[in-house]
Amino acid sequence: MKYFCFLIILYYSLPCVGKIFPPLLPQPQKIVYTHEKLILDQIYLENTENLQEWCAWLHETNTTVTSIPAPKTIKINILPQLPEIPLNSQEGYKIKITNNQIHVSATSSTGTYRALQTIRQLTCKDKDIYYLPTCEITDWPAFRIRGFMHDVGRTYISLKELKKEIELLSRFKINVFHWHLTENQAWRLESKLYPELNSPQNMTRMPGKYYTLQEAKELVKFCKEHHVMLIPEIDMPGHSEAFNRAFHADMQSQKGMEILKKLMDEVCETFDVPYIHIGTDEVKFTNPEFVPEMVRYVRSKGKKVISWNPGWNYQPGEIDMTQLWSYRGKAQPGIPAIDCRFHYLNHFDTYADLVALYNSRIYNCGQGSEDIAGSILAIWNDRYITDEKQIVAENNLYANMLALAERAWLGGGTCYFDGPETLLRTETPETNQKFADFEQRMLWHKHHTFAGEPFPYVRQSHVKWNITDAFPNQGDLRKKFPPEDTEAETYEYEGKRYKTHTVNGAGIYLRHVWGNLVPGFYKNPQENHTAYATTWVYSPEQQSAGLLLEFQNYSRSESDLPPEPGKWDYKESRAWLNGHELLPPQWQSTHKERSNEIPLTNENCVSRPPLQVQLHKGWNKLMLKLPIGKFQTPQVRLVKWMFTAVFVTPDGTESLENLIYSPTNPEKQ
Template sequence: MKRIFTATLGILSAAALSFAGVQHLLPRPQLLSENPAVQFSLNRPIELKVQPQQSTDPQVTAELTSWIVANNGSISAQAPTKLIVELVPSVAGAEFQEEAYQLTISSDTLLIRATTLKGAFWATQSLWQLSETTNSLPGLTITDWPAFRIRGYMHDVGRSYMQFETLKKHIEKLARYKVNIFHWHLTENQGWRLESKVYPQLNGNSAFSRHPGQYYTIEQAKELVRFARQRGITVIPEIDMPGHSEAFRKAMGHSMLTPQGLEEMKAIMTEACATFGETEWMHIGTDEVRTPDLGTIDWTVFVPQMVAHVRAQGKKVVSWNPGFHYGSADIDMTQMWSSSGAVTPGVPAIDSRYHYINHFDMYADIVALYNSTIAGQPKGSHQYAGVIVAAWNDRILPSDEAIVRQNNFYPTLLAMAERAWLGGGKGYFNTIGVNLDPLDQGFIDFERRLLHHKKNHLNTEPIDYVKQTNVRWRITDAFPNNGNPATVFPPESELQNAYSFNGKTYATRQATGAGIYLRHVWGPATIPAFYPNPQPNSTAYAYTYVYSPADQQVRLQLEFQNYGRSEADLAPPAGRWDYNNSRIWINDTELLPPAWENTHTTKSNEITLKNENFTARPLPLVALQQGWNKVLIKLPVGAFSIAQVRLVKWMFTCVFVTPDGRSEVDNLIYSPEKNNNPGKEILIAAIDNANDFLSSITIGSAPGKYRQSRVDELRTAIEKAENSLGQDHPNTVYEQEATALTAALGEFKQAINLPRISNAKKKYWYTLTTPLRNGNTNNTIAWQGNNIALKGETLSAAAHKQHWKFIPATGNSMAIVSRQDTSSCIHPGSAYNSALKAQPYSAGIAGWNLIPTFSNSYFAISSGDVQMNQTQSGQNYQIYNWGGGNNTTDTGCQFMIQPAGIDGGDAADSLAIRIDALREATSGMTFSNNPGYISESSYNAFASLLNESETALINSNYDVVTCRALLAGLNTAYEAFTSAINRPLVSVTDSVFLYAITVQRDSKSIAWQGADATMRAATYAENDPRFLWKLKKLNDGTLSICDEKESYYFQSAATGTPPLILGRNGSQTAGGWNFQLIGNGPWFTITNGTAQLNVSNAGTNYTMYNWGGGNNLTDFGCKFTLALKAQQIVSSLTPVSVNNNPLDKLQIINRRIVNPDLFPGIQAFTPSGVAIALNRELPAGLILLKYREFTGKTVVY
């Protein structure tokens, strides 16, 4: 029986493949059919039939001979068992013929068909992998080819010399995984690493600022090129010019950009091209030309001459992008190196954006690398050649091994090798981000195969990566720490799935992986990580429980700032893990940091990076007890860039490893829920993901939103999964339900609303704005005329030049047509980093596609590689082609598409618009019983009315009268809804309500400062009576804001100065305050006529003033929320004097009795006499209390 597997349809799972070697193939083959009934034994004589090879060819004969002998076989010319290599015109079924091969194994014949010797060589590498643990192969047919023709890596030996044998070893090891390019960055400011006999002073010690005298001879360079070619790898040498050339300037005494320097460089390149005569490519750099590199010749003269000169030596030329600006005929290939790197139309491009492994951590970045497409493309083409991952050495590392180990070299290279061979991916690096999906079977299978190769072919290499797909965490929402990382929050006292703090709920979500980024940054942009919108001055907590089957000693990989190998960052301060003051406790015992070897205080790349990263220091020894072990991590952060660390990585790495530090610890279970069933953990994660995404979206019919009916479908799927958690299922059932919920979430994401397509009868107009860019100005795309650059302007509802409609274009794209001139559209024809223009519309014109971003309700707008970007003042707010077609993080690339009107609309359209407006008005409201908020029951009732109206509108054809009646009913219901928003409760004789009053400015709460003292606000402290205020109604209807005992009240002062003081309460009967709700809440202004409460800023220590004129609704110091913190019983149900009832001293804060020790044996009941447990939150509503012979009542809110 034959079983056929296609890599593009799914992973070749271990369960699906019977033969061990097939399970471990890396990269996975494109097509494979297995015949387990057939076996090919290697330990016998075999006749080898291969055509002769030149010394510069991949050495197929030598490779196969070594393979046969290594597997106890022998070569015999007359043996009945055959191993045949045939070069054929084409390999049937292969999409890329140049390196394609077909490998067929039967009982007595092993046949390799390939179009080139390189393809045949890749077949031999598959044979090595198949026989890694056996010398008996299964019957099979593999048809295989690479998706991209360039699959490479770069070593920056210009900055840090690497031993020649190390380079050879990497070539030999990586050929096993069909890597075919070694980019050799030979020159830098720090040193000229290629021997020159024309100008030997380039290799003199005085030319080097690092590793003096260490360079590669001409003979070594020739040897390495041939060594690589014999293993299917092409060397691309790089001589960087005219930037990064300080070593040249030191040696020669002048810049390359001088007449003398130009002629010298031509002579140097003639020599270098001869040295690398057996390779077709030469890289000339051209990036980052800075002031020290400048001379008397402009680089616009220098670079074209150097390109022409290198071409004249018979070489094709590669250049960095960004770098010199070339026309399509001026360069042979570009290499995109930063987030702004872009293709030159018609010129093949290598993708190295987001592929700098010196910026990678050990665990999270490899997830994005493996799942990322290459240059946003599913497979290669003439324009998109492939990928090179780069290890830059700006910072000195102590050894070759340190470069390999700290850059996670082999795991990342294997991830790249598989992706570049298979093609595909889930999206581009900066879009998909670094979060590990626990249901990502592709990565789980890759990790399994990676760890197999770590233990076999790579078993002597420095690899610290261990299994992480089974490591689960719960991470809290971030608590605001107001710049104090030492602030203690509730998780340090008790681990829960959610916390209540300062009147807010902080949830937890599951995360998977040994390395977690809470916030990830790449240059000026962030990469999607755990928090969608991380904020500075925050504190997070991560926790899990780890089950150990026995008491044992293990080691711990742990770090909180992965130090990039191109950064001059300072080591952490003594006694701390990092500058954020991160901490970790294992079984409630804190694990302290090591002694840092670097103690310097001035940044320098010339100071060796020592034990800052966990890969460079002894791992701490930890005692795990049998059973569950608690791990709690505290993760504060201040600013995201500080003087000591340029790019603060809000992250952590934490995983237990064997005592030798080499492998994961067998049979450990990581579970925040203490769950022994891994399938249930995966289902919990899937539920978290779905709930998380639901909490981030907006309901409505406008573009970027989701219809309520779709939301209800997903919520039903979530509820089904949640119900399953309470049942006892086998592991596989939970996994299936997790897969089903994940699929439902995927379908939901695709159901995002798009703009309505206009037709001859109805024209739907929209504005295209970037609210995250430029505030509220210059961010709405406006038509300026045909062939004139589009420009961002301040939104104006009446401006037809800002209105656009969408109509069908080629494929699934849409043309975007102006309302100002309906024959004009936004044309995607502009060059990269230049202004987009409007041009006359014509049928067949290339259209635009909308890509949802990770920010709520926003789209990226692209047409292939062309992407709309709203620039800033430096480009006169013009709309540029910038972003590469897949940038979803830059604020100028995130567009909100908002309705601007309908031509030809009817009453049904008006009703639809009103429904959406009401959703918009209520979507941000939070359920709470506190003032300024709406109760959940009121919100749900109004939301149901909106849902019913929308469903009826979608499913029915209403006449004008019915639509108008529905519209009037909605408006009436909305008025009633807004009037139901909670107002502050006024204290009376038998009920006292104590509030914290918090201003929007820095979230400070009003605090009593002492008798007749100036009023100020401060950081709220739980259970501190200075922050508690009650409201008492006065004779004129205003409210006195006073302390619990009514000893003091808020007293207004003259406008501006003096500050507000707390007056003594003698006989205040009038002149209090009014609480005016701002919009739909939750903010209030607090006024009396023209008097208005205001909290000043930190510069005046948050002093309170009478400022605002009584009508200021926008200043952060004039906007207040009220949070009910305590209730106090002041009446009894028995004829006992109030003053003699001890229950008067009982306090309820956040629905809990805060001083129960004063009342031993106290009991609580509902009005119907049902007992209420007092060891948890009290139920809302009236409760009765009994303590000895005393009784009391209160209403819990």
């Protein structure tokens, strides 16, 4: 025990623990450091490609840009081809940094823009001196589409917020913004031909909130400046109650199609973009000519067309791209596909799903192809949320987007969402280390690139749990089992043996919200069972701490009821710290009837202060009781058998970095 404590003290005395420099994200495909420095003081910019962006970066580093040749130069070459780039060459680039030159080669201005984002991240500072490590980089994206989507049809998001997100994420080579503009609740794009579409009386949520055509053009221009492709979506013929209210006509009727074609004239004129998304999902097709006719019409305007899959059934040549939204969606040879299956952030929790996303493969492919274009992460706010910061925080937008940014750029991954490595399992140390490395780089950017933005994620790769096999509770969620009385590796109960297993992470699904489609901790989870999770936490001193704790992450697409007063959830979940029960907060919402129009308040742990707790000096025991009854209940449609638990600073913003987590009590080893 004395030796163990000495190791703890030694660990925290090391000055470089937790530091990764430079924090490149996504990591380049190939990089070789040459162990010198280029001091950024005075430099000559030889080429004007992306001049404004380069000058902005040099201004940030206090570098003087000279108008005449100088000993230090930035040289940018646009070449017909780069033989070393195997795919997606229009975004590929090469960088060579010596102690007196930055040399960038690319086949397009987009490639040089991507190179600049890498150079931004390479930039180091020592006191008041900025410098770059000398190196050679050859880099390209594995997938050509790497994007995010906002459903502003349901929940209007200000243009200022959208621009901020696009600009920040473009620094990580995200290259698509999917703008879902129309929904049952509202038609959010101005129409000068049919102003009744934007009338407050025809909107059932956030009435009067829409984007003018000039704002739409402005956002297209903004995206182009950041080398992001905007994909506007006008959903048809489903998700169109706002259209029906305005015109008293169904889109699939003759009158509806005539109006819709004029609207598409307006849309195609407004959006100087290559693709228009036309939806086509979750609807009964009553007019077999509707979809083929609308695709032909939009194509006649010089636009390519994207459609959801499942949706209308296309043959190669009949559509330009499909977007897979359900596990039933399948890529078809000859039709490029965007994989969004299991990529709905509105159902993600803060921690466990991020691990799955980072470890997973896009459409189970190591890299893109003509048929597999990439992936988009989507936020569908079926549940009304009024606060834009809450939307970003509860969907953990930035952390998830950085996970996608690296996975879609590098390619690879260990499995799809159906593999065991979607958890931080201790039997896969290589996968765990890769995630921990990514996590450190991501957290550096949380504190620097995203400073001041909602970014609720804290370090979790070091958190360790012991979880029992599940005990049958026969529907009695309060039933007590042996782990409440003693801690052991194996338990005997009613003639059966129940083992314990170790797993890492601040968020653990025992059963995922999508059931067995996405694996959780248990291979075959059953209703009416109770599990226990335990972690031992070493604190070098007695200290106040916060504890992020939840047992049901509330999806932003569900009308689920808040927990009852004095209860964590409808599953009878409980928690104890050093034998003292931890009671839930006071829930702000108390309504008894389910409704998507009642906003979430403090149901999710990222939207409330952490529990305030005291940690003893030495080892502290946190134990969670995790019963489950039915997987669907009247109060909660999709019950998540899960938990989130991690100790943080009292204000909840950071993990407590002077703690050591152990799945078992080291004092008894």
